[in-house]
Structure formats: structure tokens, C-alpha cells
Amino acid sequence: MLAEGGAAGAVLQVTGLEAVLDGGAGVGPVDLRLAPGEQVLVLGPSGAGKSTLLRCLHGAVPHAVPARVSGEVVVAGRAVAEHGVAALADVVGVLAQDPETGVCLSDVADEVAFPLENLGTPPAAIGPAVAAALGAAGAAHLAGRRTDALSGGELQRVALAAAVVARPRLLLLDEPTSLLDADGVAAVRAALAAARESTGAACVLVEHRLDALAGDAGVAGLPGRWVVLSADGRVTHDGPAAQVARDAGPELLARGCWLPEDVELAAALGGAVAGPGLRDRVLALASTAPPARGAGCDGVTGPRREVLLAARGLAVGRGPRGRRGRRGPAPEPVLRGVDLELRAGEVVALVGANGAGKSTLLTSLAGLLPPLAGTVAGVRPGLVVQNPEHQLAGRTVAAEVAVGLPPGPATDARVAAALARFGLAGLADRDPHRLSGGEQRRLSLAAMLVHDRPVLLADEPTFGLDRHGTAAVLGVLADEARAGRAVLLTCHDLRAVASVADRVLVIADGRLVADVDPLGLVRDPRLLDAARLRPSRLLRWLAVAVADAGRLRDALAALDARGGFAARDPGAARATPAAADPGVAPVAGEPGVAPAAGAPGAALAAGPAEVPAP
Amino acid sequence: MADGVGGGRRREPLALKDIVLMVVLGVVFGFLYWALVQAWNGLAVLMGPAGDLAQHVLLGGWLLVAPIAIAIIRRPGVGVIAEVLASVVEVVFLGSPVGPLLLVAALLQGLGSEIPFALGRYRRFGWARFAVSGLLGATLVFAWSAFRFGWFGQDVLVLRLVLQAASGVVLGGLLAKVVVDALHRTGVLDGFAIGRAAAAERPVVQRRAG
Amino acid sequence: MTPLEARNPTVKLLLLVAVSLVTLALLDPATLVLLYLLGLAAARWGAGVGPRRLLLAQVPFWSFGVGVLLVNALSRPGEALVAGGPFRVTHEGLVVGAALALRGLVIGVGTVAFLASTPPRDLMVSLTRHARLSPRYAYALLAGHRMLAGLPRQWATIRAAQRVRAPLGRDGRPRDGWRAWARSAFALLVASIRASERVALALESRGLSAGPRSVWRPVPLGAGDAALAGGVVGVLALVLAAGAVLAPAGGWW
Ligand SMILES: Nc1ncnc2c1ncn2[C@@H]1O[C@H](COP(=O)(O)OP(=O)(O)OP(=O)(O)O)[C@@H](O)[C@H]1O
Ligand SMILES: Nc1ncnc2c1ncn2[C@@H]1O[C@H](COP(=O)(O)OP(=O)(O)OP(=O)(O)O)[C@@H](O)[C@H]1O
Numbered sequence A: 001m002l003a004e005g006g007a008a009g010a011v012l013q014v015t016g017l018e019a020v021l022d023g024g025a026g027v028g029p030v031d032l033r034l035a036p037g038e039q040v041l042v043l044g045p046s047g048a049g050k051s052t053l054l055r056c057l058h059g060a061v062p063h064a065v066p067a068r069v070s071g072e073v074v075v076a077g078r079a080v081a082e083h084g085v086a087a088l089a090d091v092v093g094v095l096a097q098d099p100e101t102g103v104c105l106s107d108v109a110d111e112v113a114f115p116l117e118n119l120g121t122p123p124a125a126i127g128p129a130v131a132a133a134l135g136a137a138g139a140a141h142l143a144g145r146r147t148d149a150l151s152g153g154e155l156q157r158v159a160l161a162a163a164v165v166a167r168p169r170l171l172l173l174d175e176p177t178s179l180l181d182a183d184g185v186a187a188v189r190a191a192l193a194a195a196r197e198s199t200g201a202a203c204v205l206v207e208h209r210l211d212a213l214a215g216d217a218g219v220a221g222l223p224g225r226w227v228v229l230s231a232d233g234r235v236t237h238d239g240p241a242a243q244v245a246r247d248a249g250p251e252l253l254a255r256g257c258w259l260p261e262d263v264e265l266a267a268a269l270g271g272a273v274a275g276p277g278l279r280d281r282v283l284a285l286a287s288t289a290p291p292a293r294g295a296g297c298d299g300v301t302g303p304r305r306e307v308l309l310a311a312r313g314l315a316v317g318r319g320p321r322g323r324r325g326r327r328g329p330a331p332e333p334v335l336r337g338v339d340l341e342l343r344a345g346e347v348v349a350l351v352g353a354n355g356a357g358k359s360t361l362l363t364s365l366a367g368l369l370p371p372l373a374g375t376v377a378g379v380r381p382g383l384v385v386q387n388p389e390h391q392l393a394g395r396t397v398a399a400e401v402a403v404g405l406p407p408g409p410a411t412d413a414r415v416a417a418a419l420a421r422f423g424l425a426g427l428a429d430r431d432p433h434r435l436s437g438g439e440q441r442r443l444s445l446a447a448m449l450v451h452d453r454p455v456l457l458a459d460e461p462t463f464g465l466d467r468h469g470t471a472a473v474l475g476v477l478a479d480e481a482r483a484g485r486a487v488l489l490t491c492h493d494l495r496a497v498a499s500v501a502d503r504v505l506v507i508a509d510g511r512l513v514a515d516v517d518p519l520g521l522v523r524d525p526r527l528l529d530a531a532r533l534r535p536s537r538l539l540r541w542l543a544v545a546v547a548d549a550g551r552l553r554d555a556l557a558a559l560d561a562r563g564g565f566a567a568r569d570p571g572a573a574r575a576t577p578a579a580a581d582p583g584v585a586p587v588a589g590e591p592g593v594a595p596a597a598g599a600p601g602a603a604l605a606a607g608p609a610e611v612p613a614p
Numbered sequence B: 001m002a003d004g005v006g007g008g009r010r011r012e013p014l015a016l017k018d019i020v021l022m023v024v025l026g027v028v029f030g031f032l033y034w035a036l037v038q039a040w041n042g043l044a045v046l047m048g049p050a051g052d053l054a055q056h057v058l059l060g061g062w063l064l065v066a067p068i069a070i071a072i073i074r075r076p077g078v079g080v081i082a083e084v085l086a087s088v089v090e091v092v093f094l095g096s097p098v099g100p101l102l103l104v105a106a107l108l109q110g111l112g113s114e115i116p117f118a119l120g121r122y123r124r125f126g127w128a129r130f131a132v133s134g135l136l137g138a139t140l141v142f143a144w145s146a147f148r149f150g151w152f153g154q155d156v157l158v159l160r161l162v163l164q165a166a167s168g169v170v171l172g173g174l175l176a177k178v179v180v181d182a183l184h185r186t187g188v189l190d191g192f193a194i195g196r197a198a199a200a201e202r203p204v205v206q207r208r209a210g
Numbered sequence C: 001m002t003p004l005e006a007r008n009p010t011v012k013l014l015l016l017v018a019v020s021l022v023t024l025a026l027l028d029p030a031t032l033v034l035l036y037l038l039g040l041a042a043a044r045w046g047a048g049v050g051p052r053r054l055l056l057a058q059v060p061f062w063s064f065g066v067g068v069l070l071v072n073a074l075s076r077p078g079e080a081l082v083a084g085g086p087f088r089v090t091h092e093g094l095v096v097g098a099a100l101a102l103r104g105l106v107i108g109v110g111t112v113a114f115l116a117s118t119p120p121r122d123l124m125v126s127l128t129r130h131a132r133l134s135p136r137y138a139y140a141l142l143a144g145h146r147m148l149a150g151l152p153r154q155w156a157t158i159r160a161a162q163r164v165r166a167p168l169g170r171d172g173r174p175r176d177g178w179r180a181w182a183r184s185a186f187a188l189l190v191a192s193i194r195a196s197e198r199v200a201l202a203l204e205s206r207g208l209s210a211g212p213r214s215v216w217r218p219v220p221l222g223a224g225d226a227a228l229a230g231g232v233v234g235v236l237a238l239v240l241a242a243g244a245v246l247a248p249a250g251g252w253w
């Protein structure tokens, strides 16, 4: 079916699209027209329906995910409603968020050849096309490898090669860089640019880590057109990036959207996006920021504080397939010679490249993986693993929090208090698997913290969350430290590290290479490189201007406060809903269905502030 | 296994999602069984000749995949296909020493497990149906095993039959319902036939406001 | 590349099925021993399985075989060879038991040879080309193969995530009962079903359908495979004939 009239030249023509999923969540109405080669960035808070929108565009909704869909989507002249997902594969390339399930076969070259085979490409033409696609994705060196031995970043590159190998006219990218270290992000960025250049594909991109993806080009490195979704899936803005950023910057910040740093700074500090004088305003902010933590309870360095957990000469690693007690080569340690101490009242960040061994080290410190050498001494720590779903063991949210506690009225009271603290009281009877990602993350924290362990180990606690969710989680971690516990977290986001951590441990090349404060890390290019972290412009400016790590943190906190909420202090967020909230706080129809966002407890109400479309 | 097996001529072939689900059920249960057997091995060695009999008690575990797949996908033929796919996983991926003859056992098991659900036209999924499913699966395959392993003429034939049938009812039938119900509660099955059947019974959900 | 590796997987699979079926009709331990020796040779030199690995692969069959032998020897009615208390070992029981145990050994060693010489990818590609298996099933299985490779790691993660909240036992380690095991198993199942939906979508968005497709690196089917098939069938016939002719009237035993 050919679209009529003026749409003939469009790669994508969306008219009055509205999709309502089984649970009642919906997206639309959306009208969108994409010319060949045009790029669009979709923004919105967590749960807004960004992924759902992308799925509508290649027919996964409703062909694979049941939904009521009205309106029309036409891709390259084909109505999606009449064609299945597979029948659009020659014109649409899709790259999903999760690299682990985005790559389906065991051999890299087979994986990339697979779309071509399905399209019936003559075998003689497949080999060169595979090589070209792998080259464009920066993955030529992976051609002979098995996919189960690749890191997340490498997998994502292979998935990208498979998405572009058939030279699609439309590329759909759903958070292609989540969980990747800076090298992985850079690789994806280069691969995307090369793929767009070589195929001229139009592109719809959903992404949280915008600065990482844009690289040094700033806003210019991102698609030139932005479409913004509100928390309930309606389009509130659609236009050139600069215009949307100018018109809606502050409002988007308050809603919890991730924005490019330039836009965020302009929105929070005034002035034009990337305009002159921005740097001066940042520096002014740095010098005037109020100290976030009251004197006395602060402990950037606290030699007097008690050591709660200490590792000496620790070597960690897993055998092939995790087997123990079998003959065969002894497992090669991922990390060795690790000496570290966690003291009461401090937040410590652990950074390193993908596959450096952060998760393995945390598991060992938690006493769940026997060390290959050395010792871990101290109290029994709590551990929050990367994927909250792995931790779920209870049938209801309340039961989940109670797992591992002795039954009785005392436990019930503690559980109730924990639920209230994390804004989960209204969800107490729901199945934990039915929560959104952000809610599950808060639940996993609640379920661990209720055990009152003096040490908390948190693996990528901010992964996949929007700004409100991230702020809430970082706030909780800071609170825990203030209450006298020790917190160790892993994170690929340098700004989050700088805004919460007192100390940073850097691992690289199988060793613990540094133990510095965040400012020391940001100022040391060699260390940053070893940890595969790239500071944004904001951090580089601040690093030069501030006197110490405490001031760096104060400046970031002040910036967050200007942006509509406070990352470090849920109390402050609670106190300032009016300032943060130009509209009316939403009245969620059903307690459980409010979008996953917001600070814990009462601060939640200030989080997903709904802003009426202009 | 051609597309549309058991789907009847007018029916659509199984969705890819359903096929992958069946494979994954085979993979996960195959893996769990392997993990369990690792833990079990010491025990089996200790039991010596009784190990041969003790295996019967666990036999029902092999039947789980078919009733679970049927209850989730609710289409004719799914039980048989799921068992066959699971046996391929077992032999080709996990290297089960039983060899290609496992396919025959899988066909029989799947068939036996499927009969009660077919009689209910894939609309009824009560406890009794699951129990009968496990019972039929176990007894059909018992006939085949008895032939293969020469159990006919052994003194313990009846004991074997009773053990396997009981194991089939409990592990291959009732446990399947427990698993399916628990999975259904979590919402992971919402996109499959079982989830849509439940959604059809509820009033149409209105789009919720933010 | 070993001789068996170079052969077509579908042909090898059919031959393995044929051998398995033939052994089902055999109750003569001598013939089965001969077949077992041939199978060992095929695994060692045809599929290039190292001696150590071959030996290790035999252990489960042997232990299973011993169990079968004992149960049959003790539980089958017939002429008693040894009798002591409630136990008696019968002649028939021994012969039948030995034959049943050997059947398992023959099929087992054949399966080892087959699997050692056949990558799953080649088997599936060949089955779609030469046995008309639908590509949707073949590639769903291959995706399952990749998922399986990731399961041990995921299992370790889930176990760790759940043990951290378990109360400590007397030995100071997290208490670990079958309930905990079942909970972890359920978490693995839920995560895998979620993953299955995403994998299916990934396969579909790359154009996998039941329609015609080309194959980049096809698995050949040729004269060598015919020769292999002829050879195996010939040897099988020879062995059976020898067993029938040479066997003394009352059987070997
Ligand atoms: N298969 C599904 N069935 C029913 N509801 C769903 C399904 N997938 C997502 N939802 C719901 O639809 C809403 C939008 O989800 P979606 O994944 O599109 O959000 P998103 O904007 O991509 O969020 P994030 O930034 O967290 O990825 C959420 O409330 C979610 O719970
Ligand atoms: N259960 C496991 N079995 C075998 N190898 C594993 C297992 N878990 C991790 N590994 C390997 O150990 C190394 C360290 O992995 P780990 O998950 O600790 O890295 P990480 O620093 O957490 O990486 P990321 O930033 O991607 O989360 C990697 O090479 C990984 O492939």
C-alpha cells in the first residue's frame, strides 16, 4: 500500500497513533513524519512509553505485544498493521536496550549474516556485507568470536552490525548505551554515525545517557529534532532541538527527563543553550553553593571512624561456569591483591571498565563467593544486585521485604515502616514482578535495608532510572551513610559518583589501582582512562574551579536543586514541591500505577509532576 | 516439525514467541534438572542398585514442560512439540547420553500429557486435569520404557509402574499447575494466550491518565 | 577436521537413530559388545574424542549399566545361579541385564561420537535444508542454545542475590534449604521467560519467518555422506550376521 500524496517521500508516516497496553498504560496520540535520513530523539520520564512507541513503529505492538492500537503507521509505503514484524525487516533495523537478548546466535558472523539470510540474499553477497557491517560497527575484530564470551559493549556493537547489515531505511534505537563504559559508548556512537552515513537511514533514538552518547559535540551530536512524551504518553513537544530545549527545558527537568547537560545548565542557570557565559554561571554557582551537609556529621575523610569491613590481599574470580571442587585449571582471578576498608559513615564508589570485576568483587565482599586468596573481615554486609528481579523471592511486595526476617509483629512493623519510607505502602499487596523498573529498584533497596546491616553494597543502583529515580536512590544511599553505615556502590555515571561519593576506588587491569576522592579522580586523566570514565564539560569546569571534593559535591547538589529537585536530600525535595512543580501534582488513579519516579517517601509526590502541555 | 503442526489447516501457525517460549522452558528445566542432578549424584551412587528404582520417583519431573506449555499457549499440539523441543535441548545441547531415542519417549510423554487438555478443548485447566495429564504422560511412556529396558518379566514391574504413575501425577501434573499459577501471578505471561484469556474476562481497560 | 566432523549432520543423525533401533532388537550380549567396541572406535578415531574424555563420558553409562545389571540379575525369575537369603541371581537375569546395560552403552557411545563431531549450528542448518525443519524452530532452538550458555552465570547471580538475605545457620553460612533452591529456580524461570519474549522479538525483527531463505555457509551433503551411510549399514549387517551365525544354539552363555 502506498501512502498517498505528500507522504510519498517519507520513510515513516505516523497518523493519529494511539496504543493502549493491557495494563492500561498507553502512548499517543502521535503524529510523526520522517523524511529520509531525518533523526529524531524521543524524550520522556521513565514509564512514559518511549519503548512502547518504538515498538509500535515496527509492528511489535500489536503483533507481538498485545495492545489496542488505533491510527496508522506506514513505513516506506507499507502499513505496519497489515505487515508482521518480520515482513518489515528489510526496511527497519532495530537495536534494543538489552545486549544480552539482542544477540541471539552463538557465533558473531552468523548473527550478522542472519538478517540477510532471512531476506534471501544470495550467499555470495553475504560475506562482504557481513564484513562491511562489522567494520562499520567497529566490531571487525570480533568476527570469529563466540557471542557468549563478549562483554556488554562488544555485544551491543554486534547487535548494531546486525541491525544495519540489511541497509534499512529506518533505524529504531532503544537506549543503545545503557550499562556500557565510556569506551563502549564511544564505540556505539562511532558505529551509529558510520551506519547512518553509509546507509542514509532515518533514525528514532531513545536514550538516557545523552551526554555520553553525544560526546564532545554536545547537543550538536544528538538528533536535531526532539519529540517529548509526558508521563502518561502524550506528545507535548515536537520540533527542532534548540526550540524544544528553550521552550520546555525547565519543565522537562522538573518532570524527571534526562537532558543533555548544556540544556540542563541553561534551564537551571538561565541563558541560552551552549550560549556564552555558561561557564561563568557554573563557576559562580560553584562558589556560592551552600554546604549541603551540616558541619560535624560530614566525613570526607574520617580516620577516626570505625572500620566495618576490610579486605586484605583479596583475589576474586569465578571458575569456568562457576564450578567448584572440580579438577582442571584453577580459576584465573579477575582481581587480585585488593586491600580495602569501608568505614562507618562513608559512601564509597567502585568504578572500572565493563568486565573489570566490580560485580564479582561485591559478591565476594558480601561473603557469597569464596575468595581465591586473601581475607574479608568484618560484619555481614547487605547486597543489592544489579538486576532487582534476581533478588525477588516473595509473593507480594510486603512479603518480599519480610524475606529473611523472623515472622512476628515486630517484623510487620518494620516492614510497614520500610514500605512507607520508600513510597511503596500503596503497593504492599502487589506481586513484586509487576512493578516498574524504578519501583523494583526501590523495593530491592527497602528489602535489603530492613535488615539493618551496617554495610551496604549496591551494584549499579541507578541503572535505567530517570532523574527522579536516580536522585531518590542516591538520596537513600547518602542517608544510610549519614546514619552511620558504610555504603559501597558501583556506577558508570561519573556525575552520580561525584555527587554522592566520599571516596572512589578505581579498578583496572585486575587490580585496585587507586583510592582517591572524586575530585582527584576527575582531575586525573590517566585514572579516568583506566576506569573508562569521561567527565562531562560541567565536571571539567567544576574540577578546575572548586577547592575540594566537598565543594564539588555542594556545587552539584546546588545545580540539582535549581533543576527542580535535590539529589542528596529527600527532605529538601519534600520541602520544595511548589518550587519544583509548575503544575498540579498528579492524582494517580490507582496507587500502583503511578510512573516510577520520585524521591522516597513523601518526596514522591513532588517527583512526577505533571505539566499541562502548552 | 513443519510450521503449523497440530495447528489444523485453518489455524495460524504458532507465533515465534510461543516457539521460543517452549524452547526456553526446555532449556531452563533441562538446566535445573542438571543442577539438581549434580547435587543428587552422590546420593544416587550411595544407593547403588536402588538408584535404578529411585530414578522413578523423579521421573515426573521430565513431564513438567508439556502441561506448562499447554496451559500457557493453549493450542493443539503444543504439548507434543514442547516435549520434543525439550528432548532436543536435552540431547543436542546438554549432551544427554540417552541419545535420539529420547525423542520417542518425548513424543509419548507429550501425547499423554496433552490428551486431557485436548478433551477440554484447551479451555479447562483445573487441578484434576493436570493430575490426569501427569498420569497419562507417565503411563504412556512407561509402556515404552518397559519395552526398552526389558522390565516386562521383572518381579518389580508393578512397583515400577506405581512409582512412576505417582511421580507423574505429583511432579508432572500438580506441580505444573503450581508453577503455571505462580508464573501467571507475576505477569510474565501477560503476552501469551493465558494472559489474554484472563484479560478477556476483565472489562476492557481504559487508558489510564498520568 | 576429523572424518566424522566432515560428514553431514542429518545423515549422522539418521545413522545414529538406525543403530539405536537395531540395538533395541538385540538381546545378544556378544553382538552388543562388538557394536560397543566399534562405537568406541568411531568416537575415538572418527570423531577425535580424546581417550581421557572418552573414558569420562563412559562413567555414567557404566554406573547406570551396573545398576541395570544388578536389578535384573536379582529380580528376574529363572534358573538360580547363586542364592543367599532373600537374594538369588538368575542366569536369565544376568544375560538380559547384561544385554540391557550394553544397549545403553552402545547408544551412549554413538551419541558421544555424534555430538563431538556435530556443532549445533550445523545440525540445525542441515536439518532445515535436508530434513525440511522449519527455520523458525531451528533458530528458536539455536537461540535457546545461546541462552543455555548464559544460564550458569545467571544462576550464580540469582543464588547470591537470594542468599544474602537468608538467615545464618549454625556454621555461620546462609541457610540453604530446598525452599531457597526452589525460589531461585522460580526467579530463573521468570527471568528466562522475560528474556524469551525479547529474543523472539529480536529474531522476528531480523526477518525470521517461515518463508524461503538463503544460507550463507551451507552444510554440504555429498558422496562422502553416501559412503558413510553405506559403510555403517554394511558393518551393521555384518555384525548382525556374524552374531546370528556364530552364536551357538543355546546362546553364548
Ligand atoms: N508488555 C506490556 N504490557 C503491559 N504494560 C506494559 C508492557 N510494557 C510496558 N508496559 C507499561 O507501559 C508503560 C510504558 O512503558 P515503556 O517501557 O514504554 O516506558 P519507557 O518510556 O520506555 O520507560 P523507561 O525509560 O523506563 O524505559 C509502563 O507503565 C509500563 O509498565
Ligand atoms: N558467573 C560467572 N561465571 C564465569 N565468569 C563470570 C561470571 N560472572 C562474571 N564473569 C566474568 O568475570 C569478569 C568480571 O565480571 P563482572 O561482572 O564482575 O564485571 P563488572 O566489572 O561488574 O562489569 P560490568 O560493568 O559490565 O557490570 C568478566 O570477564 C565476566 O565475563
Ligand SMILES: [Mg+2]
Pocket (backbone or CB within 6 Å): A050, A051, A052, A174
Ligand atoms: Mg524503555
Ligand SMILES: [Mg+2]
Pocket (backbone or CB within 6 Å): A358, A359, A360, A386, A459
Ligand atoms: Mg557488573
